[in-house]
Amino acid sequence: MIRFRKSTLRDRGALMELIEKGFAAEGNRVEISEGTEHRTLFSYLYSQxxxxPEWVWIAEEEGQILAAAGYFPQALTFEKQTLPVGAISPVVTLPTYRSQGLARKCLSQMMSDLVRQGVSLVFLWGLPFYYPRLGFVPVLPRYKTKITVSHLMQNSPETNGSFRECQFEDLSEIAELYQQNQDHYFLQPVRTLKWWQERYREIGTDNVFIKEVPFPKKENFLVWENTSGKITGYLNYSSEYLNYFLQSDDHKVVMSESAAKDINSAEDMIKAFLNCLQTYQTLYIRGTPNHIMNTAAYLLGGTHIIPAPLAGMVKVLDWATLLKNLTPLFCRRLAYLPHAVYGEIEWNIDDLLIQLIIKDHSVKTLVNKGQNDLKIDQNRFFTRLLFGLYHSSELDTFQEEQAELLSILFPQKYPFIWDANYLY
Incomplete structure (x- = not known):
């Protein structure tokens, strides 16, 4: 008989076996290296x-672990509003036990646990043809801005600073820069100084790329010092990529993470970095058009690449808790209006009736059981609405006054988290 339970420390070895075997087989294809790399990654994460171990639910039969689903607790900021979230991984089943819903049951048990803990939201990077069946909504595209060395020729090459390798004593200033940006951007992970110190100590460890540590190589983690010796930016980059034929391809250089104190520092950083590249190389900067480094690259002649969301997905576990936690954010958005507004908006998600009552510059949210007579997938639409990833025409189904209120409470945004290393 198969039973479902939380894992314990005694299960760690068996979990590693499951992860290695489960990730080595995808459909009819077997990739031993995939299983080995995932085992290395989770062996490292689970050794912290x-x-x-209670973050993992397992399916077990006669002492053998057949499937598992786990998460890592994270926190995201929604314009200064901090929310606890669960970053889901792994979700895995032994190949011979697939199509029985075992991992799905583990995932369901795990998400119920999170709801009891007050966590109302989870996200993952996963299979786009599978997870939407479970209520996950693709809303996290992998935004980039690309710029080439040729753009440097069109701008003044002069800069007011220089790069150097990041040192441990720089981390407090880096943490401050990140926090400064975090206050302005939508949907970024919360990071303390302790987080930065832990990540710095991981630089150069064995199998850093397989372990997906955020900053793998010391020589690629750089700070920008202005002419006064003040750190006004940092970046991490990589040029170790493979092309479609799995051959080394150094045409592509990616800034996986970057930040700057102001637009002048950002432009100087990009110009100085481009000056170090070969003419055949292209620089890709991860981030949204709102991020200062992406904005600087655009102003220097770069191009924003904004793909449709595919593998980055979220699922709202508890609408009542989520909307309650976001109410201060809604009130701040209303506070920018020069006049008082009044209105009421309601919608159904599954068997819930959700009401937003707007009075002057305040918002009250009510969530109760209710009948859903509409045929559209309102969970998908309102999840995208919440994250600002929608087209204005989608509000046409509401009355004009309600549509205007929705556009104020849920402005169109570029939802974003760093898509690499999201388990850290």
Missing amino acids: TTWN
């Missing part, structure tokens, strides 16, 4: 003193 902060890891809790």
Whole structure:
């Protein structure tokens, strides 16, 4: 008989076996290296003193672990509003036990646990043809801005600073820069100084790329010092990529993460970085058009690449808790209006009736059981609405006054988290 339970420390070895076998087989294809790399990654993550085995639910039969689903606790900011979220991984089943819904049951049990803990939202990077069946909504595109060395020729090459390798004593200033940006951007992970110190100590460890540590190589983690010796930016980059034929391709250089104090520092950083590249290389900067480094690259002649969301997905576990936690954000958005507004908006998601009551510059949210007579997938639409990833024409189904209120409470945004290393 198959039973479902939370894992314990005694299960760690069996979990590694499951992860290696489960990720080595995808459909009819077997990739031993995939299983080995995932085992290395999770062996490392599960060896951390902060890891809790109760974050993983397992399906077990006669002492053998058949499937598992786990998460890592994270926190995201929605314009200064901090929310606890669960970053889901792994979701895995032994190949011979697939199509029985075992991992799905583990995932369901795990998400119920999160709801009891007050966590109303989860996200993952996963299969786009599978997870939407479970209520996950693709809303996290992998935004980039690309710029080439030729753009440098069109701008003044002069800069007011220089790069150097990041040192441990720089981390407090880097943490401050990140926090400064975090206050302005929508949907970014919360990071403390302790987080930065832990990541710095991981630089150069064995199998850093397989372990997906955020900053793998010391020589690629750079700070920008202006002419006064003040750190006004940082970046991490990589040029180790493979092409479609799995051959080394150095045409592509990617800034996986970057930040700057102001637009002048950002432009100087990009110009100085481009000056170090070969003419055949293209620089890609991860981030949204709102991020300062992407804006600087655009002003220097670069191009924003904004793909449709595919593998980055979220699922709202508890609408009542989520909307309650976001109410201060809604009130701040209303506070920018020069006049008082009044209105009421309601919609159904599954068997819930959700009401937003707007009075002057305040918002009250009510969530109760209710009948859903509409045929559209309102969970998908309102999840995208919440994250600002929608087209204005989608509000045409509402009355004009309600549509205007929705556009104020849920402005169109570029939802974003760093898509690499999201388990850290």
